[in-house]
Amino acid sequence: MMVTIAEELLLLALSEDKGKPLVSTAQLDPALAGALLAELAVRDRVELSNKKVTVKDPSPVGDDELDAVLSRIVAQEKEKSPVWWVQKLQAGKQRRRLLSRLAASGVLSEERGKVLGVFPVTRWPEAHPGVEADVRERVSAVLAGAAPDTRTAVLISVANAASIVRKAFPGADKARVKEIAEGAWAADAVAKTIAAATAAAMTAVMAATVTTAAS
Numbered sequence: 298m299m300v301t302i303a304e305e306l307l308l309l310a311l312s313e314d315k316g317k318p319l320v321s322t323a324q325l326d327p328a329l330a331g332a333l334l335a336e337l338a339v340r341d342r343v344e345l346s347n348k349k350v351t352v353k354d355p356s357p358v359g360d361d362e363l364d365a366v367l368s369r370i371v372a373q374e375k376e377k378s379p380v381w382w383v384q385k386l387q388a389g390k391q392r393r394r395l396l397s398r399l400a401a402s403g404v405l406s407e408e409r410g411k412v413l414g415v416f417p418v419t420r421w422p423e424a425h426p427g428v429e430a431d432v433r434e435r436v437s438a439v440l441a442g443a444a445p446d447t448r449t450a451v452l453i454s455v456a457n458a459a460s461i462v463r464k465a466f467p468g469a470d471k472a473r474v475k476e477i478a479e480g481a482w483a484a485d486a487v488a489k490t491i492a493a494a495t496a497a498a499m500t501a502v503m504a505a506t507v508t509t510a511a512s
Contacts, residue, residue: 300404300428301360302339302452303332304395308404308429309436309456309465316405316422319464322389324502328459329395330386331498333366334379335451338490342367345493349376362395379497387501396421404428433465440469445477447490454478454491458499 300308310318310325318325334350337343340358344351355371357364366386377385399405399421406424411417423429436453439445445453456462457474480491 300399300432301333301363301395302336302448302455303329303362304399304404305432305452306332306456306459306461307392307395307399308432309452310459310461311405311421313423313426313429316408316420320460322392324459324461326387326389326392327383327501327504328455328461328498329392330383330388330501331379331455331458331494332451333363333386333391334382334497335455335490335494336448337363337367337370338494339447339451343370345379345490347493347496348378350379350382351376362391362398379493380500383497383501384504400424437466439477440466440473442473450477450480450491451494454480454495455498458495459502 306328310320312319334343334345337358338345340363342352342354342358344353350370352371355367357367370382396405397407400407404423404425405421408420408422409417410420435449439449439453453462453474454477456465457478462469462474478491478495
């Protein structure tokens with residue numbers, strides 16, 4: 298089945314056995330927003346640079362979450378930077394919608410419970426492990442040296458910005474991850490997309506982490 302880059306990111310960000318997040322929501326939510334933004338660029342709906350997000354094609358892609366983000370970008374009168382958009386788009390509601398979508402499609406199951414019998418908690422264990430297994434196989438091959446396609450490179454780069462790569466793939470070579478994120482292997486337009494999405498996600502992650510620590 299087809300899943301978005303953001304949904305692939307979510308699958309990597311959850312422990313395979315219990316469906317618990319491997320990173321904090323302060324790291325995960327900006328990364329998800331960056332993944333949605335990058336996918337619109339991969340699908341030729343927007344162009345990303347460090348300074349601005351430019352609409353190339355306002356037509357819907359046929360995915361509710363991606364089309365909602367595209368509509369907001371189209372409706373914005375003044376062009377904004379990828380960082381601005383990631384900070385604007387990141388939200389717990391968006392994460393929960395994506396998780397619920399994966400559960401509705403049978404990829405994850407939703408398990409509600411309570412910690413210490415008091416605090417409500419929701420876990421998202423795998424229901425159909427084949428989908429995540431395919432993602433992991435693709436990412437592992439690229440980390441091991443295979444030539445990346447654009448989607449996989451974006452996934453690895455944004456996941457790395459949120460510290461998901463080192464949790465999900467603890468043996469990954471840092472130099473290889475850096476090479477993928479810098480986009481030296483790619484055409485200029487692709488490299489710009491990866492760099493802009495990664496930088497935006499990383500900046501938003503750092504800002505959210507500092508805010509959380511200070512509160």
